[in-house]
Amino acid sequence: MSRTTQDPAQTVPCEDVSRPVRPALAGRAGRDALLERRRRHTLELLAVSALGLIPWTVILGVTLPSDYRVHAWRTTWVGFDILLLTALGATAVLGIRRHRAVVLPALATAVLLVCDAWFDVSLALGTSAVWTSTALALFVELPMAAFLFHRVRLLLRSQWTPRPSPDTAPDVVETGARS
Structure with a gap:
């Protein structure tokens, strides 16, 4: 809902201060940028996880016993x-x-x-x-x-x-x- 300023000569709509202000994305370009950022972060997480798994795999290969009773x-x-x-x-x-x-x-x-x-x-x-x-x-x-x-x-x-x-x-x- 919008309201007007107090001066009747001015009928410029003002923002409703009761609503929280949310940053809006500029249409399709904004959505594309958001999706690309999410994609990049996901790929970074996967790459870091893969790199972190390398030393863990080596440690397991060296320290695990070859025979184990379950x-x-x-x-x-x-x-x-x-x-x-x-x-x-x-x-x-x-x-x-x-x-x-x-x-x-x-x-x-x-x-x-x-x-x-x-x-x-x-x-x-x-x-x-x-x-x-x-x-x-x-x-x-x-x-x-x-x-x-x-x-x-x-x-x-x-x-x-x-x-x-x-x-x-x-x-x-x-x-x-x-x-």
């Missing part, structure tokens, strides 16, 4: 499989409903399948179970993960295909007789 082995694997089951189920339900949010659980499922293959094979090294783990990884888990990654890529591409906006759409040519 006390909650069953809980760990059953919990992981419940997480994988939940991701698979959410992907199926959202896929059946044709909901665009299916990309999130599908991507999570693909990542979990890759992790499952990695842990199954790497933890079975040096045992007779390594062959079964490797076969499951090569013929079940990794192909399913690759299929889901591919489907997610296709879904994202179809969802984010630029569409012409109404103000940039080509003019419609009238059809009919010309004089």
Whole structure:
């Protein structure tokens, strides 16, 4: 709501002092600048995180024991499989409903399948179970993960295909007789 100044000769609208003043962005250019700044900050965070992970990985490689007895082995694997089951189920339900949010659980499922293959094979090294783990990884888990990654890529591409906006759409040519 705006009000006018006290002098009746002047009818210049004044800002309503009861509303908080918020800096406004200048249309599309302002939004683009904000999005670019957010993008840059996200990339900086990811780069710093990746660089910080390098020394941590080296420390783990040097200090972790090569053999370790685990006390909650069953809980760990059953919990992981419940997480994988939940991701698979959410992907199926959202896929059946044709909901665009299916990309999130599908991507999570693909990542979990890759992790499952990695842990199954790497933890079975040096045992007779390594062959079964490797076969499951090569013929079940990794192909399913690759299929889901591919489907997610296709879904994202179809969802984010630029569409012409109404103000940039080509003019419609009238059809009919010309004089």
